[in-house]
Amino acid sequence: STSLKLPPAPPKLPVIGNLHQLGRLPHHSLSRLSQRYGPLMYLKLGHEPTIVVSSANMAQEILKTHDLECCSRPPRTSHTKLSYGCSDIAFAVYGGPWRELRRISIIELFSAKKIASFRSIREEEVERTMSSISSYSSSSLPVDLSKELIALTSTITCRMAFGRSYHDVGSRFQMILNEAQAMLGGFFISDYLPIIGWADWLTGMRARLEKNFIDLDRFYQQVLDEHLDRVQQQHQQDSGEDVVDILLHMQKDEKSLTTDQIKGVLMNVFIGGSDTSSATAGWAMTELMRHPQAMEKAQEEVRSLVGSKGKVEESDIDQLHYLKCVVKETMRLHPVVPMLIPRTTLQHFKINGYDVPPNTTILINAWAIGRDGSYWESPEVFKPERFMNSTDLEFAGKDFNMIPFGEGRRICPGKNLGIKTVEIMLANLLYSFDWELPTGTTKEDIDMDETPGVTVHKRHALRLLATKYSSVYS
Numbered sequence: 001s002t003s004l005k006l007p008p009a010p011p012k013l014p015v016i017g018n019l020h021q022l023g024r025l026p027h028h029s030l031s032r033l034s035q036r037y038g039p040l041m042y043l044k045l046g047h048e049p050t051i052v053v054s055s056a057n058m059a060q061e062i063l064k065t066h067d068l069e070c071c072s073r074p075p076r077t078s079h080t081k082l083s084y085g086c087s088d089i090a091f092a093v094y095g096g097p098w099r100e101l102r103r104i105s106i107i108e109l110f111s112a113k114k115i116a117s118f119r120s121i122r123e124e125e126v127e128r129t130m131s132s133i134s135s136y137s138s139s140s141l142p143v144d145l146s147k148e149l150i151a152l153t154s155t156i157t158c159r160m161a162f163g164r165s166y167h168d169v170g171s172r173f174q175m176i177l178n179e180a181q182a183m184l185g186g187f188f189i190s191d192y193l194p195i196i197g198w199a200d201w202l203t204g205m206r207a208r209l210e211k212n213f214i215d216l217d218r219f220y221q222q223v224l225d226e227h228l229d230r231v232q233q234q235h236q237q238d239s240g241e242d243v244v245d246i247l248l249h250m251q252k253d254e255k256s257l258t259t260d261q262i263k264g265v266l267m268n269v270f271i272g273g274s275d276t277s278s279a280t281a282g283w284a285m286t287e288l289m290r291h292p293q294a295m296e297k298a299q300e301e302v303r304s305l306v307g308s309k310g311k312v313e314e315s316d317i318d319q320l321h322y323l324k325c326v327v328k329e330t331m332r333l334h335p336v337v338p339m340l341i342p343r344t345t346l347q348h349f350k351i352n353g354y355d356v357p358p359n360t361t362i363l364i365n366a367w368a369i370g371r372d373g374s375y376w377e378s379p380e381v382f383k384p385e386r387f388m389n390s391t392d393l394e395f396a397g398k399d400f401n402m403i404p405f406g407e408g409r410r411i412c413p414g415k416n417l418g419i420k421t422v423e424i425m426l427a428n429l430l431y432s433f434d435w436e437l438p439t440g441t442t443k444e445d446i447d448m449d450e451t452p453g454v455t456v457h458k459r460h461a462l463r464l465l466a467t468k469y470s471s472v473y474s
């Protein structure tokens with residue numbers, strides 16, 4: 001290994017390596033570090049060799065040219081536990097079972113037809129949330145928009161996954177899921193320093209992980225048993241099936257699908273699907289509150305299109321060009337999975353003259369790439385107009401300068417579903433209400449602090465005063 005030419009490496013400490021340089025928000029710390037050491041950095045996170053990628057060019061090398069060599073996932077305590085031993089899509093190592101599950105999910109769960117079949121769920125639940133916000137509107141109390149959005153996306157996901165009778169999973173289940181999610185981005189010492197892995201027990205992390213897992217598993221088992229009775233008696237129907245129905249039907253026909261795989265996919269649908277969309281919509285509203293002109297333009301567009309219809313439907317969205325630019329600009333500045341999901345290399349390869357050994361973790365800093373001044377003019381400025389009239393600037397576009405969903409073999413399979421959910425929520429929020437900051441605060445007071453974790457949320461809830469837009473009810 002001494003003959004390998006590795007990418008530039010910041011100095012490291014014995015045993016912990018560069019762990020102390022990650023800070024509370026690793027995407028920020030690593031972005032700063034890359035300004036000094038370049039777009040490819042070689043770190044040691046405890047015992048784990050890691051390459052951090054911080055430019056679009058290098059991301060393209062990894063996600064396109066060398067996608068096959070680095071499309072596996074490194075083992076992680078929390079990921080392994082919550083994915084039934086990596087029997088899922090998101091954390092499974094590269095290989096036959098992952099490929100098969102991904103193929104099934106793309107054809108059966110995330111196809112355009114399937115996404116369309118869940119349309120009424122999205123529209124009904126968005127409408128329900130708008131009426132709940134209306135009640136605040138009449139009481140002149142601020143709405144905790146972050147909370148409303150999380151409740152909305154988890155209800156949509158529950159109905160899609162488990163069916164109508166599960167639309168209200170109760171705050172308990174939501175709480176466990178939120179905690180499980182935080183754990184996925186959390187710090188398990190055993191992941192990096194197996195030599196003192198017992199510290200996970202001391203800190204109580206391990207016990208919490210086990211408990212959350214047992215609670216979630218109990219819930220999934222109950223849902224599966226209830227669905228199983230029904231599925232045994234019915235023939236496959238093309239519409240009206242929830243995710244559990246589809247997977248159980250597939251299991252009945254193909255037999256190769258294990259119950260752990262079904263539960264693993266459910267965990268992915270939940271953890272990958274609900275939080276990401278609510279966090280994105282929350283960031284979009286936050287940016288619009290800081291940029292009143294953009295807010296006015298977006299509201300003007302949606303209101304002039306929809307008129308006095310009372311709500312925005314999905315069929316309207318294609319004509320909302322500015323709204324789509326707002327969503328893109330939000331995802332450029334706030335990719336809610338800022339470092340994607342870690343990858344690991346399967347074999348040695350070279351990139352930009354440097355060696356990348358096998359079993360090296362690859363972290364791609366999508367957050368830094370979206371704010372890179374060599375690709376983006378005034379990168380820190382929220383300016384949805386930059387996407388107007390540009391067919392080149394797409395998510396996972398050809399230049400790799402905006403990759404909020406990743407790219408290559410591991411690209412997010414729920415991308416189109418996620419975008420649709422964000423757009424319909426945002427369009428209705430903008431159409432139905434005028435938004436103001438709580439009395440005594442100005443747009444300069446809006447903080448942009450983030451929570452650490454796999455999915456990055458706004459740290460402090462976005463609280464706003466909502467006033468019903470009069471033409472909605474006229």
Ligand code: HEM
Nearest residue numbers: 089090268269272273276337341404405406410412414418
């Ligand atoms: C705004 C919404 C969303 C964002 C920003 C997002 C982002 C991401 C990102 C960055 C990855 C990692 C890609 C990589 O490793 O290169 C990912 C993977 C994944 N996402 Fe999403 N996602 C969203 C919505 C969804 C939805 C709605 C679902 C499902 C219902 C979903 C399911 C998954 C799964 C299963 C994977 C793992 C793919 C694999 O490893 O093969 N995501 N997502």
